[in-house]
Amino acid sequence: MRYQRPKGTQDILPEEAPRWRFVERTFRDICRRFGYSEIRTPIFEETELFVRSVGEDTDIVSKEMYTFEDKGGRSLTLRAEGTAPAVRAFVEENLQGQDRERLVKLYYIAPIFRQDKPQAGRYRQHHQAGIEAIGSPEPAVDAEVIDLALSFYRALGIEGTRLLINSVGCPVCAPGYVDELRASVADSVEHMCRDCRRRYDTNPLRLLDCKEETCRRVLDNAPTMLDSLCGECAEHFAGLREHLEALDIAYEIDTRIVRGLDYYTKTAFEFRHDALGAQDSIGGGGRYDGLVEQCGGPAIPGVGLGIGIERVLLVREALGLADEEQPREGSFIVTIGDEAWLPGYRLLHDLRGAGVKAEIDYRRRSIRAQMRYADAQGYLNAVILGGDEIARGIATVRDMLSGEQEEVPLEALAEHLKGDAQE
């Protein structure tokens, strides 16, 4: 019986892992610069956490969660989203401490599981690099979160990222807007697509997202959330724009940006890149001022962001961005003949003990094959041990870049090769 990986998952092979490490390392470095600390939460949570925070009527909760029951009869769900677990931990572990206005800044790199139909750039297990800034209502923090994302993209060499922003209001103004939206569409709803007729009842904000020509025409004349914001939300949105502009961050206002998670309030934003196909969102997030309280914590605001690592890698590939060059390093021990084998094997052990990357050919093939392998594997030196060398107590060290060779006494080798790496 042959087995396949589950649909929509991928193996990250040795050849690709360096690209992942590069992206992860870059993200950690940016987070460090911005003062965010890492948090790692379990890969599964109580199902209720996602249901109540993300929202029962969202696609994520209603049809995409990997939910199972454990032997104790508890309903658990594989991490469907990054924010809720971080907020849960924030509340449960009281990360804020006594200072109720302290800003807590967290980041994570974690797998996310959604049982959606796979296509290019969409997987059932994908990975998000995310941040959460919990504790401040200031729009300057929203702008910082956006700035961090753009800094990250830039550090990866990704040009051409578009930033779309919107405000989805708050519990004060959003319900009024929903009523307004319903009212403006009411007369035309029977001419709209089937999805929209359903959305009209269940989640009218999603009407704004519809791409059907007839639906769009109806929505063109509909009021926008931005026109219906309450004073506080309007002020916050203006503050966001002001701070983005202070940083020279270009943005487009797109009143159709809604985000598929119910906890968002005020700011909603998304990063897109034209190098991708239909799945062109490479990151997104927004403010969630009611979520912490809803998760059993104090009534404090928060804002966060999630970036899809797979999508970022796809953009880098589409833009033809080269992989990081791996510098040559280490020593490959080339043994010739039986008398060199055990001394070579011992040398291998000693070099590793001295911190030098080293390998040997267990197949004991020809010197030619060993040299070819050493070259292909990116070794900086070939340490050649044959009858001559053994008799004289030395090794021939060949620099694989220059081709220059020198003879080094065996006992001095580890010291000699230590710290050797390509400039």
Place this chain on the structure above:
RNA sequence: GUGGGCGUAGCUCAACGGCAGAGCACCUGACUGUGGCUCAGGUGGUUGUGGGUUCGAGUCCCAUCGCCCACCCCA
């Protein structure tokens, strides 16, 4: 979840219903103790899987799995 396209060597791809091939990669040798360049030779396949039609199926039909594209949704 709906609709369409595609699954052949490690990779990229050929093969009218009639002997499963090429390039790259890999291995060996030319170079008897030295990688890259060149040349010669070689290994490598249950044609995704299971059925069916046929004298004969990589090719046609059905099913199934996976990937890709679009919708939807999202990262």
